[in-house]
Amino acid sequence: MSYIVPIGPYHPALEEPVHARLYTDGESITDAEVFIGYNHRGIEKLATQKNFIQTLVLVERVCGICSHSHAFAYALALEQIAGLKVPKRGEYIRVIIAELERLHSHYLWLGIALHLIGHDSLFMHSWDDREAIMDILEELTGNRVNYGAVTVGGARRDITDDQRKDILEMLDKIEKSNIALRDILLADKTVALRTQGVGVLTTEDAYRIGAVGPHARASNVPVDVRKDAPYSSYDDFDFDIAVWPSCDVFARVVVRVLENVESIKIIRQALENLPKGPINLGTRIPKIPAGETMFRHEAPRGQLCYKVVTDGGETNKRVSIHVPTFKNAPTVPVMLRNNSVADAGLIIASIDPCFSCMDR
Amino acid sequence: MQEYKKIAITKEEIRPIAQKMRDANVHLAMIHGFINDDGKPNVSYEYEIGPTIESYTVDGESVLPSIVDIYDLGAEWAERELQELMEIRFEGLNNDKRLFMPDVMFEGQGHIMVTPMKELIDKAHGRKEDKE
Numbered sequence: 001m002s003y004i005v006p007i008g009p010y011h012p013a014l015e016e017p018v019h020a021r022l023y024t025d026g027e028s029i030t031d032a033e034v035f036i037g038y039n040h041r042g043i044e045k046l047a048t049q050k051n052f053i054q055t056l057v058l059v060e061r062v063c064g065i066c067s068h069s070h071a072f073a074y075a076l077a078l079e080q081i082a083g084l085k086v087p088k089r090g091e092y093i094r095v096i097i098a099e100l101e102r103l104h105s106h107y108l109w110l111g112i113a114l115h116l117i118g119h120d121s122l123f124m125h126s127w128d129d130r131e132a133i134m135d136i137l138e139e140l141t142g143n144r145v146n147y148g149a150v151t152v153g154g155a156r157r158d159i160t161d162d163q164r165k166d167i168l169e170m171l172d173k174i175e176k177s178n179i180a181l182r183d184i185l186l187a188d189k190t191v192a193l194r195t196q197g198v199g200v201l202t203t204e205d206a207y208r209i210g211a212v213g214p215h216a217r218a219s220n221v222p223v224d225v226r227k228d229a230p231y232s233s234y235d236d237f238d239f240d241i242a243v244w245p246s247c248d249v250f251a252r253v254v255v256r257v258l259e260n261v262e263s264i265k266i267i268r269q270a271l272e273n274l275p276k277g278p279i280n281l282g283t284r285i286p287k288i289p290a291g292e293t294m295f296r297h298e299a300p301r302g303q304l305c306y307k308v309v310t311d312g313g314e315t316n317k318r319v320s321i322h323v324p325t326f327k328n329a330p331t332v333p334v335m336l337r338n339n340s341v342a343d344a345g346l347i348i349a350s351i352d353p354c355f356s357c358m359d360r
Numbered sequence: 361m362q363e364y365k366k367i368a369i370t371k372e373e374i375r376p377i378a379q380k381m382r383d384a385n386v387h388l389a390m391i392h393g394f395i396n397d398d399g400k401p402n403v404s405y406e407y408e409i410g411p412t413i414e415s416y417t418v419d420g421e422s423v424l425p426s427i428v429d430i431y432d433l434g435a436e437w438a439e440r441e442l443q444e445l446m447e448i449r450f451e452g453l454n455n456d457k458r459l460f461m462p463d464v465m466f467e468g469q470g471h472i473m474v475t476p477m478k479e480l481i482d483k484a485h486g487r488k489e490d491k492e
Contacts, residue, residue: 036460037458037459037460037461037462040460042472042480044445044473045472045473045480207385208434209432209433210388210434229408229410230361231361231362294389294390294392294404294413294415295362296408296413303389305389305390307390307392309394317394320390320392320393320394322392322438359460
């Protein structure tokens with residue numbers, strides 16, 4: 001018997017609303033469609049009415065998980081148009097916050113994935129580690145989300161010696177548990193049964209559709225903006241791109257656990273070599289000349305693109321935001337095909353979707 | 361450091377360039393658009409060549425050939441988005457449904473990037489009052 005099974009827009013497996021329609025033959029999915037737009041807030045339209053600092057605050061609210069990435073990418077785009085040179089200490093602080101954000105985002109996703117897999121004790125362990133990261137972000141910026149850590153021309157808040165010590169202590173704690181988490185995930189039978197061979201996105205399909213970020217890296221596509229097109233101070237740090245060849249949900253779990261190790265490495269190097277000096281170019285609203293650019297930043301979910309067009313005035317002529325989920329979501333129907341309906345929630349969640357980002 | 365290189369092209373060059381890039385496995389970062397000072401669309405096809413973005417730009421054309429058959433779903437959503445935000449049509453794109461806004465919103469008419477903000481607010485208000 002063939003059925004059409006709707007999932008969402010509101011569903012326990014989804015953190016945010018999206019609608020998927022599964023075409024099934026018995027338990028097997030033969031085709032699928034994804035419908036988006038439930039979080040559309042017209043942010044790009046609103047950005048054309050705001051000055052540059054107001055837009056910085058606005059774009060940080062595109063997403064609650066990768067808020068820093070949006071502000072960072074927008075600031076980088078404006079700095080490129082204006083030819084601004086950000087003080088090194090400011091660059092390092094922005095990278096530290098970006099990597100802390102990646103860590104908490106990956107732990108959030110790991111927790112959700114483990115919960116969907118049915119491994120609730122590991123879910124609780126991973127979210128316990130995430131809390132330690134969130135506490136540090138709160139200590140550094142005053143907020144658990146929407147950190148307000150970036151301004152055009154640098155960082156808004158400095159990192160004190162005490163805070164530096166606290167971050168290093170937190171990294172020691174999560175590094176140990178991340179190793180334990182990795183060893184359990186690689187060996188656990190429950191995780192293997194629920195994830196191996198499930199939701200396969202072949203390397204060829206990943207290239208064809210243009211998948212990005214950890215999702216692409218889990219399909220054996222070695223792309224990472226931090227390496228391919230270095231920006232800010234990423235050139236100064238030694239880290240590897242985590243790639244896994246199995247192309248299934250298991251690979252997506254493993255890649256994120258391995259990326260946690262790399263992020264910890266980057267933060268340690270940045271803290272050990274934190275340069276002295278100013279953190280930004282001052283607090284005045286910067287004069288941005290007429291220009292146009294597109295800047296890429298490796299957000300937790302993949303490549304985040306900000307196209308900014310200015311006309312020399314006080315507001316943006318156009319801010320076009322293209323987020324990793326916009327590139328990864330079209331892979332979902334491909335991954336769902338020939339899988340069972342019971343795995344659909346996990347497969348949709350496996351791209352680490354952020355529908356607030358995608359809908360803007 | 362990342363670089364941005366803008367290259368002006370005609371609409372006839374869009375598909376040959378896309379095919380050349382696809383054959384070389386070049387990632388299409390995005391298709392962006394905005395309305396220029398003459399009120400005409402300006403559409404850029406942004407390709408990633410290492411640390412450089414090569415931005416192939418078509419200015420002043422509101423009907424463009426679709427590259428969905430070349431870049432598949434990687435281009436379809438981008439073309440649908442532009443079609444929804446401003447008055448641009450992609451020939452060969454078979455799906456002209458809105459991507460973001462509900463079909464019934466603003467009577468299914470108009471493009472929010474080119475509609476003045478006041479008009480959008482008034483429309484939204486009108487709908488609210490109708491309901492009350």
